[in-house]
Amino acid sequence: MxxxxxxxxxxxxxxxxxxxxxxxxxxxxxxxxxxxxxxxxxxxxxxxxxxxxxxxxxxxxxxxxxxxxxxxxxxxxxxxxxxxxxxxxxxxxxxLQLYAGTAPSASVLLDARSHRAYAGHVENGILTEPEQILTEEEYEGFVTSHPGILLGDVAVGSRNPETPxxxxxxxxxxxxxxxxxxxxxxxxxxxxxxxxxxxxxxxxx
Structure with missing residues (x-):
């Protein structure tokens, strides 16, 4: 195939x-x-x-x-x-799933312009909740409440995203x-x- x-x-x-x-x-x-x-x-x-x-x-x-x-x-x-x-x-x-792959726990943030990001949390390849758009002020809270690696192209605090x-x-x-x-x-x-x-x-x- x-x-x-x-x-x-x-x-x-x-x-x-x-x-x-x-x-x-x-x-x-x-x-x-x-x-x-x-x-x-x-x-x-x-x-x-x-x-x-x-x-x-x-x-x-x-x-x-x-x-x-x-x-x-x-x-x-x-x-x-x-x-x-x-x-x-x-x-x-x-x-967002493609970025996270099969990581046990991953937060994905992709720049969506105007200080916003497409966001999703993925566990073992599965989105744990619907994808959403976050404001810049919400990034830290999202990552904190969804432990795991960070992927995408948005740095959060001192954390830089990994490359998938x-x-x-x-x-x-x-x-x-x-x-x-x-x-x-x-x-x-x-x-x-x-x-x-x-x-x-x-x-x-």
């Missing part, structure tokens, strides 16, 4: 090809605001590295948010076209993938109005 995993929901572009649970080829790097132009070259790169073509892909999994208003749509659009044209399954995963292994986390979270019964009905999950998703800054890839 060949799986294509893609994440363009936030600052990184991650794409991986797996044969069952084994990573065949993958790429993951910060690529903010350049995912749309970089995704297809990256896909061609990893397909070539694995000696595969798009016709060999049996299923697709993507993150569906929260994240950049435009970014979430990039991988989702590619995934919907591929899944619908080839009649293969499509799965989704929360961006996105390619490993995708496949480690296989049991958390959510099947999309109707590929055409897949939509990004946004926690707030679209104009608030215009996250500033970031580096090219």
């Amino acid at each position: 060949i799986t294509l995993a893609m994440d363009t929901a936030y600052r990184h572009l991650t794409a991986g090809l797996y044969d069952d649970d084994t990573l065949l080829a993958g790429t993951s790097s910060e690529c903010f605001k350049k995912q749309s132009e970089a995704l297809f070259p990256r896909l061609q790169q990893i397909l070539g590295d694995a000696g595969l073509s798009f016709q060999d892909i049996d299923q697709v999994v993507i993150t569906d948010g929260p994240g950049s208003y435009t970014g979430v749509r990039i991988a989702m659009t590619v995934a919907k076209v591929l899944a619908s044209q080839r009649g293969i399954p499509l799965y989704t995963l929360s961006t 292994d996105f390619l490993k986390n995708f496949i480690d979270l296989k049991d958390q993938w959510v099947p999309v019964p109707n590929v055409h009905a897949a939509v990004p999950r946004y926690l707030k109005e679209s104009d608030a998703y215009k996250t500033p800054g970031g580096h090219g890839c």
Whole structure:
């Protein structure tokens, strides 16, 4: 079973090809605001590295948010076209779960602009409560009330977030993938109005 995993929901572009649970080829790097132009070259790169073509892909999994208003749509659009044209399954995963992986206890904070953050607490790959948006004043209280490692891109007090292994986390979270019964009905999950998703800054890839 060949799986294509893609994440363009936030600052990184991650794409991986797996044969069952084994990573065949993958790429993951910060690529903010350049995912749309970089995704297809990256896909061609990893397909070539694995000696595969798009016709060999049996299923697709993507993150569906929260994240950049435009970014979430990039991988989702590619995934919907591929899944619908080839009649293969499509799965989704929360961006915050991808950051946390299977850590026993992790708090994830992603910059949401205007001194706010997308926040979630994940234990062993499972969100313990609905994702939410916090103000800067609420970060410390959230992290204190949810012990564990800190992930994302928001420092809290003297704590800096750890760097996740996105390619490993995708496949480690296989049991958390959510099947999309109707590929055409897949939509990004946004926690707030679209104009608030215009996250500033970031580096090219």
